[in-house]
Amino acid sequence: MNESALPIEPGFVVILLVAIFAFSATILAAATLLNKIRLRNVRLSWKAGKLNGYPLFATLFLLFSIGLFGLAFYKGSTAHWITFMLYSWMSGGWFVNSYLASKRYITDNAIIKNINDPSQSIQWYQIRDYLEQDEGSYQKYIFLYREDETPTKTQFVRLELDVPKKYLENFRKLLAHKLGRQINCYNTASFDLEQFNLK
Structure with missing residues:
Protein backbone atom coordinates (compact mmCIF):
# COMPACT_ATOMS: atom_id res chain seq x y z
CA MET A 1 0.00 0.00 0.00
CA ASN A 2 1.35 3.40 -0.99
CA GLU A 3 2.18 5.69 1.95
CA SER A 4 0.51 8.61 0.20
CA ALA A 5 -2.75 6.64 0.28
CA LEU A 6 -2.77 6.55 4.09
CA PRO A 7 -5.75 8.59 5.35
CA ILE A 8 -3.75 9.90 8.35
CA GLU A 9 -0.30 11.41 8.34
CA PRO A 10 2.23 9.62 10.62
CA GLY A 11 3.20 12.96 12.18
CA PHE A 12 -0.42 13.57 13.16
CA VAL A 13 -0.57 10.17 14.88
CA VAL A 14 2.53 11.01 16.92
CA ILE A 15 1.08 14.37 17.95
CA LEU A 16 -2.23 12.73 18.85
CA LEU A 17 -0.54 10.09 21.01
CA VAL A 18 1.59 12.65 22.81
CA ALA A 19 -1.52 14.81 23.35
CA ILE A 20 -3.32 11.82 24.93
CA PHE A 21 -0.37 11.19 27.25
CA ALA A 22 -0.19 14.89 28.10
CA PHE A 23 -3.91 14.92 28.96
CA SER A 24 -3.47 11.80 31.12
CA ALA A 25 -0.53 13.39 32.94
CA THR A 26 -2.65 16.47 33.57
CA ILE A 27 -5.46 14.37 35.05
CA LEU A 28 -2.97 12.54 37.29
CA ALA A 29 -1.40 15.82 38.43
CA ALA A 30 -4.86 17.28 39.13
CA ALA A 31 -5.79 14.23 41.22
CA THR A 32 -2.56 14.54 43.22
CA LEU A 33 -3.15 18.27 43.70
CA LEU A 34 -6.66 17.51 44.93
CA ASN A 35 -5.24 15.01 47.44
CA LYS A 36 -2.87 17.74 48.63
CA ILE A 37 -5.69 20.28 49.00
CA ARG A 38 -7.76 17.76 50.97
CA LEU A 39 -5.05 17.38 53.62
CA ARG A 40 -6.10 18.98 56.88
CA ASN A 41 -4.07 20.28 59.82
CA VAL A 42 -0.62 19.83 58.27
CA ARG A 43 1.95 20.49 61.00
CA LEU A 44 5.13 19.82 59.00
CA SER A 45 6.06 19.05 55.41
CA TRP A 46 9.30 18.80 53.47
CA LYS A 47 10.66 17.89 50.05
CA ALA A 48 12.07 14.39 49.74
CA GLY A 49 13.14 14.00 46.11
CA LYS A 50 16.58 12.77 45.03
CA LEU A 51 17.59 15.99 43.20
CA ASN A 52 18.01 18.51 46.02
CA GLY A 53 14.49 17.70 47.18
CA TYR A 54 12.96 17.43 43.71
CA PRO A 55 12.04 14.21 41.86
CA LEU A 56 15.06 13.23 39.79
CA PHE A 57 13.64 11.80 36.56
CA ALA A 58 10.58 14.06 36.39
CA THR A 59 12.76 17.17 36.83
CA LEU A 60 15.33 16.10 34.23
CA PHE A 61 12.62 15.14 31.74
CA LEU A 62 10.85 18.47 32.26
CA LEU A 63 14.05 20.46 31.67
CA PHE A 64 14.95 18.35 28.63
CA SER A 65 11.45 18.76 27.12
CA ILE A 66 11.41 22.52 27.66
CA GLY A 67 14.86 22.76 26.07
CA LEU A 68 13.75 20.81 22.99
CA PHE A 69 10.57 22.88 22.74
CA GLY A 70 12.60 26.10 22.84
CA LEU A 71 14.98 24.78 20.17
CA ALA A 72 12.14 23.63 17.89
CA PHE A 73 10.31 26.93 18.36
CA TYR A 74 13.50 28.86 17.52
CA LYS A 75 14.06 26.76 14.38
CA GLY A 76 10.48 27.43 13.28
CA SER A 77 9.35 23.84 12.63
CA THR A 78 5.63 23.91 13.48
CA ALA A 79 5.13 20.14 13.75
CA HIS A 80 8.19 19.78 15.95
CA TRP A 81 7.45 22.63 18.33
CA ILE A 82 3.85 21.47 18.76
CA THR A 83 5.13 17.97 19.58
CA PHE A 84 7.70 19.22 22.07
CA MET A 85 5.18 21.64 23.59
CA LEU A 86 2.99 18.61 24.30
CA TYR A 87 6.01 16.78 25.71
CA SER A 88 6.66 19.77 27.99
CA TRP A 89 3.00 19.75 29.04
CA MET A 90 3.18 16.01 29.77
CA SER A 91 6.45 16.33 31.69
CA GLY A 92 4.98 19.27 33.64
CA GLY A 93 2.11 17.05 34.78
CA TRP A 94 4.55 14.29 35.69
CA PHE A 95 6.69 16.77 37.64
CA VAL A 96 3.73 18.16 39.63
CA ASN A 97 2.53 14.64 40.43
CA SER A 98 5.99 13.39 41.45
CA TYR A 99 6.86 16.50 43.44
CA LEU A 100 3.67 16.50 45.51
CA ALA A 101 3.66 12.71 45.94
CA SER A 102 7.29 12.63 47.11
CA LYS A 103 6.79 15.30 49.78
CA ARG A 104 6.35 14.16 53.37
CA TYR A 105 3.37 15.50 55.29
CA ILE A 106 2.95 15.30 59.05
CA THR A 107 -0.61 16.11 60.11
CA ASP A 108 -2.55 16.03 63.36
CA ASN A 109 -3.89 12.62 62.36
CA ALA A 110 -1.15 10.84 60.43
CA ILE A 111 2.33 10.56 58.98
CA ILE A 112 1.92 10.66 55.20
CA LYS A 113 4.84 9.46 53.10
CA ASN A 114 2.96 9.49 49.77
CA ILE A 115 -0.37 11.28 49.38
CA ASN A 116 -1.30 9.01 46.46
Missing part, protein backbone atom coordinates in the same frame (compact mmCIF):
# COMPACT_ATOMS: atom_id res chain seq x y z
CA ASP A 117 -0.65 5.75 48.31
CA PRO A 118 -2.69 5.18 51.49
CA SER A 119 -0.49 2.18 52.40
CA GLN A 120 2.39 4.64 52.95
CA SER A 121 0.44 6.61 55.54
CA ILE A 122 0.03 5.68 59.17
CA GLN A 123 -2.34 7.06 61.76
CA TRP A 124 -0.74 8.10 65.03
CA TYR A 125 -2.82 5.58 66.99
CA GLN A 126 -1.42 2.68 64.90
CA ILE A 127 2.19 3.26 65.99
CA ARG A 128 3.44 0.80 68.59
CA ASP A 129 7.19 1.52 68.61
CA TYR A 130 9.74 3.55 66.74
CA LEU A 131 13.48 3.64 66.27
CA GLU A 132 15.78 6.54 65.48
CA GLN A 133 19.09 6.61 63.60
CA ASP A 134 21.43 9.49 62.82
CA GLU A 135 22.19 9.48 59.08
CA GLY A 136 24.19 12.71 58.85
CA SER A 137 22.09 15.30 57.03
CA TYR A 138 18.87 13.73 58.24
CA GLN A 139 17.48 11.58 61.02
CA LYS A 140 15.97 8.24 60.01
CA TYR A 141 12.86 7.14 61.89
CA ILE A 142 11.58 3.59 61.64
CA PHE A 143 8.01 3.28 62.85
CA LEU A 144 6.56 -0.10 63.77
CA TYR A 145 2.81 -0.03 63.48
CA ARG A 146 -0.16 -2.32 63.56
CA GLU A 147 -1.67 -3.07 60.16
CA ASP A 148 -4.07 -5.99 60.72
CA GLU A 149 -5.16 -7.28 64.06
CA THR A 150 -7.28 -10.32 64.90
CA PRO A 151 -7.87 -12.11 68.22
CA THR A 152 -5.14 -14.63 67.28
CA LYS A 153 -2.69 -12.54 65.25
CA THR A 154 -1.31 -9.04 65.05
CA GLN A 155 0.50 -7.97 61.86
CA PHE A 156 3.19 -5.33 62.32
CA VAL A 157 4.73 -3.31 59.50
CA ARG A 158 7.60 -0.83 59.46
CA LEU A 159 7.57 2.56 57.77
CA GLU A 160 10.83 4.46 57.28
CA LEU A 161 10.88 8.25 57.31
CA ASP A 162 13.89 10.51 56.75
CA VAL A 163 13.53 13.78 58.66
CA PRO A 164 15.84 16.67 57.64
CA LYS A 165 17.77 18.10 60.57
CA LYS A 166 16.12 21.52 60.28
CA TYR A 167 12.71 19.95 61.00
CA LEU A 168 13.98 17.55 63.65
CA GLU A 169 13.24 19.60 66.78
CA ASN A 170 9.64 20.31 65.73
CA PHE A 171 9.17 16.70 64.64
CA ARG A 172 10.38 15.41 68.02
CA LYS A 173 8.01 17.75 69.84
CA LEU A 174 5.14 16.47 67.72
CA LEU A 175 6.17 12.86 68.42
CA ALA A 176 6.22 13.52 72.14
CA HIS A 177 2.80 15.17 71.94
CA LYS A 178 1.18 12.49 69.77
CA LEU A 179 2.75 9.37 71.19
CA GLY A 180 3.28 10.48 74.75
CA ARG A 181 5.45 8.55 77.16
CA GLN A 182 3.90 5.13 76.58
CA ILE A 183 6.17 4.53 73.57
CA ASN A 184 9.94 4.48 73.95
CA CYS A 185 12.53 5.09 71.25
CA TYR A 186 14.76 2.02 70.95
CA ASN A 187 18.20 1.49 69.53
CA THR A 188 18.07 -0.46 66.26
CA ALA A 189 20.58 -2.99 67.59
CA SER A 190 17.88 -4.43 69.85
CA PHE A 191 15.53 -5.15 66.94
CA ASP A 192 15.57 -7.50 63.98
CA LEU A 193 13.97 -5.14 61.49
CA GLU A 194 13.84 -7.76 58.73
CA GLN A 195 11.00 -9.49 60.54
CA PHE A 196 8.74 -6.55 59.77
CA ASN A 197 7.33 -5.78 56.33
CA LEU A 198 8.59 -2.55 54.78
CA LYS A 199 6.19 0.09 53.44
